[in-house]
Amino acid sequence: MKTCPYCHLALVLDADQYYCTFCQMTVVSIDVPNDVSRKPLVFDSYFYADYAELSTPELMKKSTFFLVFLLRLVRQERTDINKHLKLFNKVIDAGTHDYLEAAQESGRTYEWWTRKAWVIENILRDRIGHFPTRITRYGTRKIQNGHRNFLI
Incomplete structure (x- = not known):
């Protein structure tokens, strides 16, 4: 089940976008977890x-x-x-x-x-x-x- 990365409610697939009714926002598909997990933190491996x-x-x-x-x-x-x-x-x-x-x-x-x-x-x-x-x-x-x- 696709869930919102912020509130973890099930997302609604609207055309080709995911929408969270609780957060009232469109969620980019790369940010959508397959379960009730938090969005992973992405770190730049090198800081200059x-x-x-x-x-x-x-x-x-x-x-x-x-x-x-x-x-x-x-x-x-x-x-x-x-x-x-x-x-x-x-x-x-x-x-x-x-x-x-x-x-x-x-x-x-x-x-x-x-x-x-x-x-x-x-x-x-x-x-x-x-x-x-x-x-x-x-x-x-x-x-x-x-x-x-x-x-x-």
């Missing part, structure tokens, strides 16, 4: 920091899980850039100005990653009322494994 280049409206269309994983990567990129920036600043403070341009570029890059993290944090805050202050590898594994009670 390049996803951070998505615009804010594009990020707003992504799933909450996607954003949590992306936020972890964005924060890591920002941390890495910050380490480089501190190193350049130490060299400049020592009197060598050979790396001044590299330090300025690192500063701009650090600001970009910081702002991108803020965007993702604010989207998450709008959705779930807060954003994770710390995202661990353990927490992301629990999300991937489908555990209900995970701590981030």
Whole structure:
């Protein structure tokens, strides 16, 4: 029996589409389970920091899980850039100005990653009322494994 992936009531086949009378919506056939099971979570097997280049409206269309994983990567990129920036600043403070341009570029890059993290944090805050202050590898594994009670 074809059931709604949200409320689990039997779906009505209307022409070539499934319709849920309780949810009052058409359900795409790929989302229709054959039994009373939940729609499986689909994870991108690889997350790249390049996803951070998505615009804010594009990020707003992504799933909450996607954003949590992306936020972890964005924060890591920002941390890495910050380490480089501190190193350049130490060299400049020592009197060598050979790396001044590299330090300025690192500063701009650090600001970009910081702002991108803020965007993702604010989207998450709008959705779930807060954003994770710390995202661990353990927490992301629990999300991937489908555990209900995970701590981030």
